[in-house]
Amino acid sequence: MNAHRRQLILLAHPVYLSLLASVATGIINTVWVSRLGGPAVAAVAVATNTENVLLGVALVFGSGTTVLVARARGAGDGRAVRAAVRGGWAVWALVTPVVVGGGFLLREPLARLVLGGGDGAAVPLAVGYFAISLPGAVVFFAQQLVDGILKGAGDTRTPMRLALLANGLVLVCDPFLIHFYGVQGAAACTALCRLVALGVGLAALGRNELLRATADVPPAEPVGAALRRTLRTGLPMSADFTVRQAGALVLVAIVARLGVTAVAAYAIAYKVMYVATMAFYAVRQAAAIHTAHLLGAGQDERRAIGRQVVLVSGSAGLVSAVLLGAAAPWIMAAFGAGPAVAHAGVLFLRCVGPYLLLMACFIALGGVFEGSGGAPVLLRVTVLGTALQLPLAYGLSGLGLPGVCLALTLSMGVQCAVVLVLSRRARRQEGSEVSLARVA
DSSP, rough: OOOOHHHHHHHHHHHHHHHHHHHHHHHHHHHGGGOOOOHHHHHHHHHHTTTHHHHHHHHHHHHHHHHHHHHHHHHHHHHHHHHHHHHHHHHHHHHHHHHHHHHHHHHHHHHHHHSSOOTTHHHHHHHHHHHHHHHHHHHHHHHHHHHHHHHHOOOOOHHHHHHHHHHHHHHHHHHHHHHHHHHHHHHHHHHHHHHHHHHHHHHHHOOOHHHTTTTTTTTOOOHHHHHHHHHHHHHHHHHHHHHHHHHHHHHHHHHHOOOOOHHHHHHHHHHHHHHHHHHHHHHHHHHHHHHHHHHHOOOOOHHHHHHHHHHHHHHHHHHHHHHHHHHHHHHHHHHTTTTHHHHHHEEEEHHHHHHHHHHHHHHHHHHHHHHHTTTHHHHHHHHHHHHHHHHHHHHHGGGGGGHHHHHHHHHHHHHHHHHHHHHHHHHHHHHHHHHHHHHH
C-alpha cells in the first residue's frame, strides 16, 4: 500500500469514529427526552443543533492548533510546538468567555430564535437547557482544543477514546438525570460526562511524548504573536464550516417549499448521509495533519497526498452512494417513514449519489489546502459554491427532490473544477520557482 495512503487511513479512521460518537450524543439525548413529550423533544433538538455553531467557533483554536503543532512537529522545532500550544490556549481563553457569557445572558432570546418565536411550551424548556449547556460549553471548547493538540502531535486515537468515553457515560447516565431533572438533566449529563473526558484528556496531554519533550523549552514567540498566528490559521477553517452550515439551513427552507413530506424525507436522508460525510471530513483532517507535518519537515508532497486523498475519500463516496441507493427502502422503513415520505426519501437517496462522490473528493482534498496554509483560498471556493448552490436549488426545486439533488451536484462539480484549476496553477508556479532557483 502507498505510504501516504497508509498514513491517511491510520489518521482518519479514529477521527471518523470520534465524529460519529459526537453525533451520537444528540441522538441519545433525543431518544431519552422523547419520553417527556413533544415540547421537550423540540427544545432539546434545536438546542443541541446550536452545537454546530459552537463547533464552528471551536475550529478557530482546535483546527488552527492542529495544523500549527503538526507543522512544528515535522520541523522538529520544540519551541514552535510550545508556541502553537500556548497560542491555542490563548485563543480559547479569549473566545470562550465572550461566547459562553453572551450566550448565557441572551439564552431566552436565543431559545425564541431557534424555535421560531412564540410562547409555546418548548421555549422555557429550551431556556432551561441553555442555562446549563452554555456554561458547559467551557468544557466543550477545552475538549476540542485538547483533541486538536493531540491530533497535531500525531495522536488521533486518544481523541477517539475520549469521545467514546464521554458518549458511553452519557448512554449510562442520561436516563437517570432525565428522569429526575427532565430537560435540564440531559444538559447536565452531557456537560458532566464531557468534564470527565476532559480530565482524562488533560492527563493524556501530560503523558504525550512530544509535549513532555517540549514542556521546558522556551516558546518560539510571545503569547500575543502565537495567538494571532492561531487566529490566522484557524479562522478560514471556521468560516468554511460556518458557511456550509448556513447553506444547509437555507437549503432546508428551500426544500420546505415542496411540502411537509419532502421536508421529512430530506431530514431523514440527511441524517443518514452523516455516516458518509463524516468519513470525508475524517480524511480531510488526516490530510491536513499529514500535509502540515511533511511541509514542516521540508517535504512538499502535496501532489502525491492529494492523489491519495481523492482515491481514499472518493472510494468511500462511491461505496456510500451505491449502498445508500441500494438500501434506501430499508433505511426509510427503519425510520418508520410513511409511504409518501418513504417514496420521496428513497428517490432522494438514489439521486444524491453523484453529489456524494464529488463531495467526497472536494471535502477531503480541502485538507491538503488547510495543511499547507491554503485555507483562505478554500474558503473562497466554498463561498462560491454555496452562492451557486442556493439559487440553483431554488430554481430546480420545481423538479422536486431530484431537482435539489441536481443543484447540489452541479454546485459541487463547480467547486471541484475550481480546486482542480487552482491545484494545477499552484504546481506550475512551483515548477517555475524551482527552475528559477536552478538558474540562480
